[in-house]
Amino acid sequence: MLRAFRESVLERIFISSSPAVTLIKYLSFTSSRTSNPEVNLNLTGMKISDCFQKQNHHKEIVIGTNQKSPNHRLETFNTSARQQQQRQFSTMALSTQSRKLQPIMTSVNIRPSTTSASSAQEAGLMAVSVQGLSPRVQDLHRRVKQFIKDHVLHLEQIRTQRLNQPGASRWEVMPEIEEAKAKAKAEGLWNLFLPLESDPGAKYGAGLTNLEYAFLCEEMGKCILAPEVFNCNAPDTGNMETILRYGTEEQKQRWLKPLLDGEITSCFAMTEPKVASSDATNIESSIRREGDYYIINGHKWWTSGALDPRCKICIFMGKTDTGAEKHRQQSMVLVPMDTPGIKIVRPLTVFGYDDAPEGHGEVIFENVRVPVSNILLGEGRGFEIAQGRLGPGRIHHCMRLIGHAERALQLMIHRTMSRVAFGKPLAAQGSIQQDVAKSRIEIEQCRLLVLKAAHMMDLYGNKVAAQEIAMIKIAAPNMAQTVIDRAIQAHGGGGLDEALPLANLFAWARVLRLADGPDEVHLRSLARSMYAKASKAKI
Template sequence: MNFDYSDRCKELQAKLLAFMDEHIYPNEKAFKEEVERNGANGNRWQPTGLVERLKPLARQQGLWNLFLPRSERAPEGLSNLDYAPLCEIMGRVAWAPEVFNCAAPDTGNMETLERYAQEEHKRRWLEPLLNGEIRSAFAMTEPDVASSDATNIGTRIEKQGDEYVINGHKWWISGAGDPRCKLFIVMGKTDPEAARHQQQAMILVPSDTPGITVKRPLPVFGYDDAPHGHCEILFENVRVPANSILLGEGRGFEIAQGRLGPGRIHHCMRAIGVAERALELMCRRLDSRIAFGRKISEQGVWRERIAESRIRIDTARLLTLKTAWLMDTVGNKQAQSEIAMIKVLAPTVAQQVLDWAIQAHGAAGVSDDFPLAYQWAGNRTLRLADGPDEVHRNAIAKLELAKYA
């Protein structure tokens, strides 16, 4: 195993660290204030001017579309291994990935379009996404079924002449609240009577198609994540041309597995960045406060927590790098056990380090004066998003048991 970063990765890492220091961290308060101002003016979902102003700067420095490997349309794309340390740095601030056009769910959708879409759809959707001109959403999760089993999905995609008609109820559709969201990639069933994993399909649906209703944004522990948002959506007799289907009927589950592998590792990379920043904030806070006659950082319980945080973060990072290396060298399918393991490990580690960091800050830790409470809320969703912990643990156990069958 070779986890060495390439020279190009190291160069980009230095550029990205400098960009974060100059443009991202100093603007965290300004971002929050702009969102609040937009809300006070009656349009909380308006994209922030701050992020839009920073995008051209990131692109000029070559910090753009780094997530997409092996694409002629994105020659700047890196291997998973080289992208890992950069994605981690971006993950330290929730809105930073968008500045570099490396934000979910667009990254997974762009990968899906690159790998599975027809050329005309790549021109219509992928190119403007790669240019940061539009945004997109991925509509899979549903309120009426246990979506941890994707074969439960009830949304119907039915062929009628030269069109497909879509009817269904989706929720937690990230990015659907953004007015720049122009495309939904929708997963539904084309044939409920087919074999269990051949019933589904994925289809491209322009967001302005008649019959789509965005019912409401869904808050996460009270945060609505504006201007991004996670929404509940109805698809009622939504009609799109038949060539909007990806690969064909019955191929949806196959596409989902291809899409979610990179998406899961990106989540884990960002989670490690969250944990690393939480540890940094915890150490600074503990070293600056006096309690019972000495620095809090000198007290045994906090030294143990600091040490445990470092051990857990480095463990999660090493397993994530191993996973990235395997994805690059033998492919996502051969790395499925490692992808499942990091999807359990990284968010769990980040959640514990965040919890300790909040505790170290006392009442300030649960306020908006520090990023910890918001990061805690966002990170907690990762134990559900892209498959809950229980599903991944089950997959790991099955692969392990298969060795001895």
């Protein structure tokens, strides 16, 4: 729909609301320029106070508020004969006063709206492309994209070569990455991830919404090293937001500030090897109070970031009260990584990738003592914190997966244009063309779904957007895995070699079908929410 609008002349429709509203229920349009003659757009929930038609020799449609209300803007779309693109509108307007359907029929040519992208965001409208963002965010997007190209992308090969050198230490920080981080920080491309909901005064971050950051996050997803360079890497992003939202001022000063400054990194210890951790209430690790201290015991694994020499703080989830209601048994505690009793058992690998130097650790906590003041939010609030933490993290993961898929698709296109089989380029083979076309469609579909989830989070919060978050967590990893697999297949044996990023990208996509909740949990949650809504609906 967006492409049809953009190709014609209509970029955006901006609608103002007032107490006397008209609810647009349905709009369909026919494009003379597209092969698909009808595209339906559901505008349920969008409000205008007047929808009326002004007839003159220019044939204009005016959509806006009551002219008696000067504080509300009127939008006028010129439809003179000079415009060649024609749209036929069939609009059913449902008046909130009469509750009667009133059809409004017209056939018009439409000129572009001149209203700014920032006005659209203020009105609560969703941008579905970079062009719909404010000038500031468009500039950030351009700069992030250029910075990755100039300073980060080439580091992938340097890192691979260095790790393969005889005697190389896998757990040392690359100085080139630290240099790139310093440049990004100096250019203001730093801590872009913190959403306005958590940081309303933009005291700690860039003051972006989840939707705005999503476009930047996609660019970072095109290079595996990019999120770290911009201090937007997991699990640090989730940990920083957790401390910001739920930590005390003392905790923020001690741990959040150095994390935001990039002086230290962190890890998150939740998953356990002895239980089905897809059900967070299964956690067995204990947090027992003893005077002014908590005594922590537990066996964790897939503790991302634990092996990094810069890792100084861990957010640990365990049970403080096994007799409480099952969602009030867990708590989260800040555990300094130099505390006695913490033992790194081994680094875990994903299809052979150890993600050094950050790594994924199997960690044992044995009689680890931390002050009671290290508790986050209070005892019994761990499950609540986990739910609040995972929403933004899932958006970040999913937008990075869009970037993964985009890079894989571009590599596939370039590869198949340069290879010949059976007397003609691979790009001319029907099966390859189908794979390229399907991949393009699937990426676009998934991006729109993720952007909708981010938009819902911005407007209504993570809890209301739970259904959308569940959908993207299912869709994005599966889509990325499929697209990357096609790219690997198109490259033949070369697609499996670490000289290309495809195998590593595939590994990450597969991980994210499990991390932050497996597909099955989100499918179950989504189905239950749909049945719950249906049971409450009046038939």
